Amino acid sequence: MRITRVETFAVPPRWLFCRIETDSGLVGWGEPVVEGRAETVRTAVAELAGQFLLGADPLRVEDHWQLMTKGSFYRGGPVLSSAVAGLDQALWDLAGKAYGAPVHQLLGGPVRERARACCWVGGDEPAAVRDQVAAQVAAGFTAVKMNAAGRADRLPTPAALEAMARRAEAARDVLGPGGDLALDFHGRFSTAGALRALTVLEPYGPLFAEEPVLPEYTHLLGRVTGATTVPVATGERLFSRTEVLPALQAGIAVVQPDLSHAGGLSECRRIAALAETWDVAVAPHCPLGPLALAASLQLAFCTPNFLIQEQSIGIHYHSGAELLDYVLDREVFRFHDGHLLRPTGPGLGVTVDERAVREADGRADAWHNPVWRHPDGSFAEW
Template identity: 70%
Template sequence: MKITRVETFLVPPRWLFCRVETDEGVTGWGEPVVEGRAELVRTAVDVLAEYLLGQDPLRIQDHWQVLTKGGFYRGGPVLSSAVAGLDQALWDIAGKTYGAPVHALLGGPVRDRVRVYAWVGGDEPAELTDQIGEQVEAGFTAVKMNGAGRVGPAATMAETAAVVARVAAARDVLGPDRDVAVDFHGRFTAANARRVLNELAPLHPLFVEEPVLPEQNHLLAGLVGASPVPLATGERLYSRAEFLAPLTAGIAVAQPDLSHAGGISEVHRIASLAETYGAHLAPHCPLGPIALAASLQVAFATPNFLIQEQSRGIHYNKDADLLSYVVDPEPFRFVDGHASRGTAPGLGVSVDEAAVRAADRAGHAWRNPVWRHPDGSFAEW
């Protein structure tokens, strides 16, 4: 079996899909994308496809080595995301070839269902309690919210109090038996984070995500030592090497993204690395159905898995939904806040190719907003 074609599809709301075709009629799908930079990743996929054409798709690990290390300049979000989507597609082909789901090829399942959480906002808290109430009614046992919108470099007492008030409002709706995760989104300085984390501790967050920017991960050890709140990070880290320092610093939760951090192959290894540090895996995934399907396959085969992000209802998805590009919605039917383990081969999701091709004709040019402080200076989004 040989790879004969690699295609990419720029589909709303802000996703990029790839399709890898073989001469035996087996095809695989992946989701290689950097949100806001999808066109750049599309070009990177085209360049990497030059190597894959004519190759045996089942030599996944060998291809991963060449795609990630075959160039003198390596890594970074664009290249790592391009590799991630291609890697997903190759695992999809392998599962379909062997007639097994990817989690079986990773050593077999360690659980029968995967806990997922819903995103409920937080930048603007006015509708927060209603949004959480809706997710509780839908059966979710955990939600994630942004801790704040724009935050000043030296947060005022009012800004700090507002963060705590938002999480307290969430806790009131959730009660003691459900969880709330709080995303700082790299918007907080280390000093701001240290102050707020201690005030959040009595509200028992499941974790606080990206307490500082990834380029400031050398400060994580100090935050871990100063707060009882579990810390999480990883959506903007792209390899085992980049996760080593945060894990050594003592983060409780590693959050690699299956569409950014080298795909199934690398995230499975990141999970093993995290396990040696007593940390859990909670893959980042505010993306589309292929990325989520890949994430779930890893989750079913990962002993130290904690919880899975998913994008149904997330504010980015105004023009499409997880189900917009799939034939069968069953893999994404969440019961009591969990996704059940399926037996379909490969990634376990049937992509609606006609819908994808039609959407690609419209495409998208999604960009994240640019925020500024009241004095006109740049603010982290």
């Protein structure tokens, strides 16, 4: 069996899919994208496919990963790692279909039968938070995630801290002691600002505080983890084991590799195993599309230290399309009391609606994240 064609599809709302075709008729799908840099990643996918994959045996998944990540003198970074990630997902999808098994079976078999999921809530005011959390609880979810704050000063003021506390309090009131609230800091505060925020949020028992400092300040994470009882999470902007290691050494409690950014299933599987040696849980980052989520679930079901799965169904900032628009078998992504059941189909376990994907290709707007500024006109972290 040989790879004969590699295609990419830019589809709404902001996703990039790749399709690997073989001379046997088997096809594998993946999701290589950097949000806001889809066309850049698309070029990288084409370059990697032309150099390393066309004409090759698709079942040499690890060898392909090694060549794609190390076959160039300049390596790593979000664009190349994301291009590799989507191609790696597609190769694993092909391997599962060739062997007639879900990917998690090829990686050692299942360690659980269902994976807990969390939902995003986007309300900026306590009343909106209360309503949105209540809707998710009514739908059967026991965990939600929201931003700790919107546009924020690097050192939050007492008024800003009070607003954060009121939003967290509103969510906790609805969730009760049996539910979980994850708070995403998005690297919007300085290290000192994050510590100040965690002090006021700690009474509401967050499941974790995500990216309290920017990834380029990972060397400062130890100051945060050592000063709070709130579990600290990070990882969506770390792209390899070597980048994750300093965060583990700094004392994080949860690592959040993104399977469409951090080298795909191959590397995220190794990140999860590395995290296990540090007694750290894994919560795959996934605000993306169906293939990213399908790959994340394959990892979740064979990973002992899996904690919870982020997912984007119904997320507040999608516009023009939804995750379920591109799959034929929506049952795979049906929630059962806030959980996703173990997929049993071969490969990634999801059947892509190829017609819908081809029709949507090129209809996606050139999405870029907002650029925020402080009142004085200076740059603010989004």
